[in-house]
Amino acid sequence: MFAFKKALLGALVCTGLFASVGAHADNAVERIQAAKVIRVAVPTDYAPYGSVGPDMQPMGIDIDTANLVANKLGVKLQLIPVTAPTRVAYLQTGKADITISSLGKTPEREKVIDYTIAYAPFFDAVYGHTALSVKNFGDMTGKTVSVTRGSMQDEEISTKAPGAVIRRFEDNNSTIQAFLSGQTQMMAVGTTVAAVMQKQHPGLDLNLKEILSNSPCYIGVPKGEQDLVDKLNQIIREAKADGTIDKIAMKWLGTPAGNLPE
Template identity: 35%
Template sequence: MVKRSILAAALTTVCMAALGATAAKADLLSDITSAKKIRIATDLAIPPSGMIDSNMKPTGSDVETAQLLAKDWGLELEFVQTTGATRIPNVQTGKADIIVSTLSVTPERAKVIDFTKAYAALKSSVGCLKSVDVKGWDDLKGKTIAVSRGTTQDTELSKMKDRNLQIARYDDDATMVTAAVSGQADCVATSDTIINQIGVKNPARPFEPKVLIQNFDLAIGVRKGEPQLVEKLNEWIATNLKNGKLNEIYKKFHGSELPAEMRG
């Protein structure tokens, strides 16, 4: 009986310790508050959402969104450089606290991370050289479409097996855009904003959106099991959509306002 009591007590201690560890792990908001610092995964190679300016400082719509968040919360901000493919692993492994990096909300991603409410929007298309005659999906047969690996565009095109699309995958948006600018690719699948940026980088190769893939909500990504952090982020987003600050940031870099239904 004594041995059983000792064993039961030991098991209880182990269970309580495990529960305590789980509780601690699941309170990322407290960790951020205690550290007085927030680590935000942001791709700094996808203008105008994220980029490095002439003074070697981060800038862009996602950068200013992250900066506004840190300022409002009174926190030091650390950018964790990422790509489309590494954004989610960064929060899953604890390298970053949250993701603010043109992260579209999709059912597949919602299985592995949690999303806040939308803070911005993304129109996603297949864009080609203006001189290329493309009016619909059938016109893209036989044409190679460059895409950044791990993005929603990659996922959506991969589903379209019946369309026999030729897909060339690049590790990030920067190398994909370089391929288009340099003449290695005549079509790309990405946001309309990035498509329009190609002609800015090389006026001799102007691109334009040709075929709509989908309109996506952009949200902040958080690892699973952090309801307090998601709730606080949602409150912050709601406040800054209502006061117009998030719309101002978006319009500054993208040249258009957020959808009316998002602005409220």
């Protein structure tokens, strides 16, 4: 009987221990803080959200937001460069804790990842040269459009201009270069990206053909980590209240972030 009670006690202790460890492992915020580092997937090919600066270091809205998050969590920041097609996959495979990569919200993505509230504004549009006669999505039928595979623009242009000849590229730089080199007649990108292009290429003939959507940027989080979503939402709300979010937007977009959706 004594042996049985001892074994039972041991089993209960072990069960409690495993439950404690399991609970700790299930808490993403505690896990990140215990590791003292947060791995953030960011773009490096999509200025002004993320690009490589003269010092060869990542810079942009997404990088500044990643630094904000790391500082508020009290951990070291590890930036993980990703492209549009890989930024969700890195979350699903555990290669990144979160993604801050000008990520828009779609029903398809919501099936596999969770989102925070928005942290930055973003408008998608189709651009072409002034001489190209395009006044609506119907006029795009038969005309070539470059777009980054798996991006919000990819989904939007496919739905709104089904007659267009869509040429998909694996990263944003390739999408832009395809248009600049004349491989395509138009490109589907963010309006802020187009503004950066015009600064980088003075005299560039770039005419807005059609607005695709208003698609604010959200932080992507692995599915089911609500504690992390709640903590990130707290950080974003506090940064909105104290003006930090507006300062980041002013720095890179030249305008405040405005009234971002919850």
